[in-house]
Amino acid sequence: MPSPRRYAPKALPTRAVREPPTPRGRTAMNESAHRDTFARDHLPPREQWPELHFDLPDLDYPERLNCAAELLHGPPDGRPVFHTPQETWTYGELRARVDRIAHVLTGELGVVPGNRVLLRGPTTPWLAACWLAVLKAGAVAVTVLAQQRPHELRTIGEMARVQHALCDIRAVDDLAKAEVPGLRITTYGGDGPDDLLRRPAPDTPYRAVDTAADDVALIAFTSGTTGRPKGCMHFHRDVLATADTFSRHVVKPHQDDVFAGSPPLGFTFGLGGLVVFPLRAGASALLLEQSGPRQLLPAIAEHRVSVLFTAPTAYRAMLAEADGHDLGSLRRCVSAGENLPEATWHAWHERTGLRIINGIGATELLHIFISAADDAARPGRTGVPVPGWQARVQDENGDPVPDGEPGLLAVRGPVGCRYLADPRQSVYVRGGWNITGDTYVREPDGYFRYVARADDMIISAGYNIAGPEVEEALLRHPDVVEAAVVGRPDEDRGQVVVAFAVLREGAPRDPDALRAFVKRELAPYKCPREIVFLDALPRTATGKLQRFRLRTEGDQQ
Known part of the structure; x- marks a missing residue:
């Protein structure tokens, strides 16, 4: 594949040169390399x-593009690419291992371009190598969290119709219990002869599949306010566009930067910050x-980390334990996943001398689209549109509101929301703009200030938690008759999940037992911190749940 520098900056019109004169600049699709056409x-x-807008010269991508090949191309073989507490991989080793996995995928395992391949495991170089191999082979990566439970994994597997899975041997049990129809699971990191890394494969370079720039490369799942996850489909060019903008x-x-952070690769925040961005930069x-604050602090000093990606919660936690730790190698600190409090920004700046790069992103748009750095960073403000992106604040009718007034955040740029067969597409995309579900104010100087979520999503320590999804898990308990879940403000985590439950008559009111049940159904971070038992949920005369009353009661707990 050509070097990323092949796309030398040059003057471009307002829209990409290949865009036809179709309404609102929507691009024509190139001929797909996918034999399995489910995604398209x-x-x-x-x-x-x-x-879609491709205003920057950096975004002038060719019609044929395989993002994995682009990310792997360029740096010398001996340059380090991935570090762990135990070892360091070089670019040469990563290329060889990616090629070997791609040979196994398309050879013995029979993966064809367009097949969806589920990836599951803790954050390791092998998980990153699997992701790159899937994309290089022209398949579609569906990376899930190692924390997700069988019920959640089955839903994702069925929605994306995944046929293959590459799974860390330590995370295979719940995936097997999910019983995804037709799923072939291949483990890695084990001792068996069928292990992915022990299967025979040619020790020769793997020629990347000649994918179209707008072939689907990955499906990233995010929970919506209804509790049913949404599959966000992103193209090969989208992956590079996040690196070539933000x-x-x-x-x-x-x-010579060393990136590190807390978000797992199942979150697009982590995928960008820990794989795509460092590889794009060589x-x-x-x-x-394990990447909590207690693990990050000593790791920063030991590995001379210079670029850090994590949530405001982690920055606050690290401040409390920073004494005795050398943070002098840091030069860039990126925050996203939840609103960054002004006090946290100031405290971090006072302790380290560094200005946190605040940002807002979305799984629907793959990564951060409003931000600011260095002298342009302002505490209490998210920032300005990232080069290549446009943003405005509008009302429910789609009309811009005056500066200083709150409204719905709307953005557009080189990446856009494309849900997997989901009617909520017409809710997120309106009038050609992506409506993120956040309430913002655009100030007269052009800076954007976060106000609140515009829906019932609970954001806790950087995790998006859909209240209805937790309610559904509670209702699967035989003793629960009704359930409602709201977020309660919390100084350390932003919000915490509070559940209200009505039990069948005679059932014991045991919050610990009910919480343990939910932990078996959902990822632990979605589990309620508190469970309140009520005789009845507050409802209107027409039977509609009055969530505002629960929020008031939850605030008093």
Whole structure:
């Protein structure tokens, strides 16, 4: 594949040169390399796509593009790419291992371009190598969290119709219990002869599948306010566009940077910050299986981490334990996943001398689209549109509101929301804009200030938690008759989940037992911190749940 520098900056018109004169600049699809056309067949109708803009010279991608090949191309074989507490991989070793996995995928396992391949495991170089191999082989990566439970995994597997899975041997039990129809699971990291890393494969370079720039490369799942996850389909060019906008123009990485952070690769925040951005820059990343504040603090000093990606919760926690730890190697600190409090920004700046790069992103748009760095960063403000992106604040009718007044945040750029066969597409995309579900104010100087979520999503320690999804888990308990879940403000985590339950007559009111049940149904971070038992949920005369009353009661707990 050609070097990323092949796309030398040059003057471009307002829209990409290949865009036809179709309404609102929607691009024509290139000829797909996918033999399994499920992903393209289940894109939303073209009239429901957002407007796409490719204003930067960096975004002038060719029609044929394999993002994995692009990310792997360029740096010398001996340059480090992934570090762990136990070892360091070089770019040469990563290329060889990716090629070997790709040979196994398309050879013995029979994966064809367009097949969906589920990836599951803790954050390790092998998980990153599997992700790159899937994309290089022209398949579609569906990376899930190692924390997710069988019920959640089955839903994702069925929605994406995954046929294959590459799973860390330590995380295979729940995936097997999910019983996804037709799923073939291949483990890695084990001792058996069928292990992915022990299967015979040619020790020769793997020629990347000649995918179209707009072939689907990955499906990232996020929970919506209804509790049913939404599959966000992103193209090969989208993966590079996140690096060529936010990373290149705001983070401004160097080849000798060492990236690290807390988000797992199942979150697009982590995928960008720990894999895509460092590889695009020819830099390296520290991949930690345990990446909480207590693990990050000593790791920063030991591995001389210079670029850090984590949530405001982690920055607050690290401040409390920073004494005695050397943070002098840091030069870039990125925050996203939840609103960054102004007090946290100031406290971090006072302790380290560093200005946190605040940002807002979305799984629907793959990564961060509003941010600011260095002298342009302002505490209490998210920032300005990242180069390559546009943003405005509008009302429910789609009309812009005056500066200083709150409204719905609307954005557009080189990446847009394309849900997997989901009617909520027409809710997220309106009039060519992506409506993120956040209430914002655009100030007269052009900076955007976060106000609140515009829906019932609970954001706790950077995790998006859909209240209805937790309610459904509670209702699967035989003693629960009714359930409602709300978020309660919390100084350390932003919000915590509070559940209200009505039990069948005579059932014991045991919050610990009910919480343990939910932990078996959902990822632990979704489990209620508190469970309140009521005789009845507050409802209107027409039977509608009065959530505002529960929020008031939850605030008093």
